[in-house]
Amino acid sequence: MPISLIATEQDHQQDHKQHSYMGSHGMVLFAAGDTVLASHLPLYRAPHDYQLVYQLALPAAEQQAVLALLRDGQQLTLLPQNFDLRLLIEGKTFDIGAAVYQGHFERGGRLWLDNIQLTFARQLYRRPLQQLSVATNARYDVFSVANSHFLLHRIAAAPSFDQILQLPELPATPVTLATTDGAATLQLLKAMGISATQLYLETADLSQ
Known part of the structure; x- marks a missing residue:
C-alpha cells in the first residue's frame, strides 16, 4: 500500500505536534542485528497516545548506512511523509517515503537521508496510553x-x-x-x- 503524500521538512515538524491520525509521526530508530526497528515517539494526547514498535525494511545501501551509525551509538530519528497512524496501530504493512535525522529531528537534529523509500514491515509491539495510573516503580x-x-x-x-x-x-x-x-x-x-x-x-x- 504505497503512500505518496509529499510535505516539506517544516511541515513534517509542525505536523508531529498536531492532533490528527493523518500527519507526520516521528520515530526513533534502533537495531536488532541486521534489522532496523522504529519506535513511535508517543505523546499523551490522542492520536499520538500509543507505544508502537515496528520492523522496517530499507533499500540495501540505506539499510547498511543506518545500521553502521546505530552500531556506532548515534541517535537516529525517522520522520515519514504524512500517513494515517491507524495503519501502524492496526498492524498494517505499507511503503512510504521518509527522512532520517542524525539526532532528534525536533531538537537540532541534522537531516541526513531525505526521501528514502522504506517499508513498515511488521508490528512488534503495541500499547495504548489510555487510562494510565501514576507509577510507583x-x-x-x-x-x-x-x-x-x-x-x-x-x-x-x-x-x-x-x-x-x-x-x-x-x-x-x-x-x-x-x-x-x-x-x-x-x-x-x-x-x-x-x-x-x-x-x-x-x-x-x-x-x-
Whole structure:
C-alpha cells in the first residue's frame, strides 16, 4: 500500500505536534542485528497516545548506512511523509517515503537521508496510553528480534518516560525496578546483575 503524500521538512515538524491520525509521526530508530526497528515517539494526547514498535525494511545501501551509525551509538530519528497512524496501530504493512535525522529531528537534529523509500514491515509491539495510573516503580515489557533482546518501559501517567534498553540475554521474567526515574535504571539493573545498554530515553514529552 504505497503512500505518496509529499510535505516539506517544516511541515513534517509542525505536523508531529498536531492532533490528527493523518500527519507526520516521528520515530526513533534502533537495531536488532541486521534489522532496523522504529519506535513511535508517543505523546499523551490522542492520536499520538500509543507505544508502537515496528520492523522496517530499507533499500540495501540505506539499510547498511543506518545500521553502521546505530552500531556506532548515534541517535537516529525517522520522520515519514504524512500517513494515517491507524495503519501502524492496526498492524498494517505499507511503503512510504521518509527522512532520517542524525539526532532528534525536533531538537537540532541534522537531516541526513531525505526521501528514502522504506517499508513498515511488521508490528512488534503495541500499547495504548489510555487510562494510565501514576507509577510507583518502573515496569518493562520484554521483546526479542533476531536474537536481540530489549526492554521497553511501560509509560505511566505523567510524569513518566519513554525508554528502550538492550540486553545481552532474555530475562526470565518481566522487569520491575524500584524507581520512577529513567536515569536511574541502568544502575539498578546492574545491581541486579543485568547488563543493559540504553538506546533511547525521553522525559520532556511525557513530563505533563
